[in-house]
Amino acid sequence: MVPGYAGRLLHIDLTKNIVKKIRLKKSFIKEYIGGKGFGARLMYDMVPPRIDPLSPVNPLIFLTGPVTATGAPASARDVVVTKSPKTGTFLDSNSGGYWGCWLKIAGYDGLIITGRASKLSYIYINDGSVELRDASGYAGYGVYATTKGLIKEVGDNNAKVAAIGPAGENLVKLAGIVNDLHHVHARGGPGAVMGSKNLKAIVISADHRNPKFDLADRDGFNKYNLKIIREVVRGPPEEWARTDGTPIIVRWSNDVGVLPTRNFQVGVFEYVDNIDAEVMRSFRTSKGACYRCSIACRNLTRLKDDKWGEIELDGPEYETIAMGGSNTGVGDFKAIIAWNNLVDDLGMDTISLGNVTALAMEAYEKGYIDKNITNGLELGFGNIDAQMELARMIAYRKGIGDILAEGAREFVMWLGGDAYKMALETKGLEYPAYDPRGSVGMALAYATSDRGACHLRAWPIAEEAFGDMDPFTPEGKAELVINMQDLNAVKWSMIFCDFLDADYEMIANYFNYVTGLNYSADTMRLIGERINNLIRLFNVREGFSRKDDYIPYRIAHEKMPRGPNKGFSVKPEIFNKMLDDYYELRGWNRDGVPKKGKLRRLGLYKDFFKTNIHSM
DSSP: OOTTSOOEEEEEETTTTEEEEEEOOHHHHHHHOSHHHHHHHHHHHHOOTTOOTTSTTSOEEEEOOTTTTSSOTTOOOEEEEEEOTTTSSEEEEEEOSSHHHHHHHTTOSEEEEESOOSSSEEEEEETTEEEEEEOGGGTTOOHHHHHHHHHHHHTOTTOEEEEOOHHHHTTOTTBOEEETTTEEEOTTOHHHHHHHTTEEEEEEEOOTTSOSOOOSOHHHHHHHHHHHIIIIITSGGGHHHHHTOTTHHHHHHHHTTOSOBTTTTBSOOTTGGGTSHHHHHTTEEEEEOSTTOSSOOEEEEEEEETTTEEEEEEOOOHHHHHHHTGGGTOOOHHHHHHHHHHHHHHTBOHHHHHHHHHHHHHHHHTTSSOTTTTTTOOOOTTOHHHHHHHHHHHHTTOTTHHHHTTOHHHHHHHHOGGGGGGOOEETTEEOOSOOGGGOHHHHHHHHHOTTSSOSSSOOGGGTTTTSSSOSSOOTTHHHHHHHHHHHHHHHHHHTOOTTSOOOHHHHHHHHHHHHOOOOOHHHHHHHHHHHHHHHHHHHHHTTOOGGGSOOOHHHHHSOOOSSTTTTOOOOHHHHHHHHHHHHHHHTBOTTSOBOHHHHHHTTOHHHHTTTTOSOO
8 A cells, every 4th residue: 555545446336236445556556646636547447438427337436635634735626537527628727625534534535436327316325335225315415504404414514425416416517526615626527427326425434643654754745745835835936725716816807807697798896895805804703724735725604695695605715706696796705605505505616607597697687588588587687686596507407507507608699690609618617707818728728628617727817917928929939838737637637626726746745755766746747748748539439629628709809898917818829829729738730639759758658549539
């Protein structure tokens, strides 16, 4: 057993109700580390090409990493990996809180779920024992009632629960899996995959005083960890996270003209003063932290209001504020808290939901749909009551909610005509909360992201609009995006969250103290590149190529009407220059397929023969 790991994966076949414990191989650890890396290898080897993501054969995989639950900052993480029902791509979606740490403390580096239960069920992991139990009584329940009910049912107030809400049960493509009430594996529809397996929840009881793993050099780890906490976590790099967390980005984005407003029609919001971090502080009761994390980025908020009642929430985060606030024209922080609370209970992704809601609002205002289509909803921008009701309609697939539950791309195809010009998505995944017309590197990051439009694979806006790099030129952006993507692939294999300002050297140091191996920063960089190329091979096998690495019509052809970026769009020649540079630097051909020489260098050449690609 390699230190830092529990040393085994848990495989549960829901169809046959069979539980297997699989030993982790050292070679697997050395080549892929954990988390996202493990997921890339498992998905490529386990999943036949072109399967239906909602079929029993598609695995739902929860994975931890070597630093999970160790007390390293930003390491209270787990990742869910599957084939996305939203995009058809490889999907990994991270979440914090406690649940992932409990999985590892209980003695498992990961949980592989295949098949489909005969009735609505939940998995109960109680340290060494594993049971599949009846969850029929929780059918249709929201995440909150499910979580609280199952904790009471298993008789352990310290148990941790990952659950789906009605959206997951109804196979909504925007559905997430919610840990610890408000931590969501959100993007790409993993909640729909869990729902397709008739699986309502996974409950874990574990003794955190007796974790089922150890560290190779605990004294060295503790000394190095304290150094990082003193110099990084308590220093300037993490000040923003310690004070306000992600809501501070609302003001940053508005100031540089990239805050999505009314379905990305503009990048500045006239009511930004009502939804920024200063307003958030008036609702914050305390700062919060994930398991043993010293950063404590979370904002625990409380609302007591005649209209919305009493709400206690972990959040909202920047993406939720922007996509469910400025992007839908809502300038009321109370309303955003209430919407976030509802969406978490329904079990959905606030980013994609805010995107499709704004799209529906624009379609309504432009006459593509009317009250006869919306079940009487006046679906104009800023109508929070309609926004709340539409969330319920989507979660339960009622009326127009049924087609919106499929996503933005499917909705505009249903509308027909020029409606596609209003959709903000790539590979079928809805845009998050940064408008690339003020940061062209974000256009490339969204287009080349493995799971569809995603700001977490690479965040070049930090160096562009928020930094000193020219945000309008294509020069240097391909290299910037590649470096960020490869670094993040390694971070999410350890698993660290984005809020730790880590480089390859820091990651290698943590890995070595935990495992006793002797990895260099260059080795870590190579592993990040290997992971991203293996995932690209997976997506190529699924039929993806250059044609899928695109930017939406609005970003390419509609100039920003006002604000700091007035008159600018990401012209096709700018985007194609960046994409050509990206493929060349990656060692991929002009269609975006990794070349044989690149695969040989990364130790992936044997996987070339599994892609069914006739030329590279």
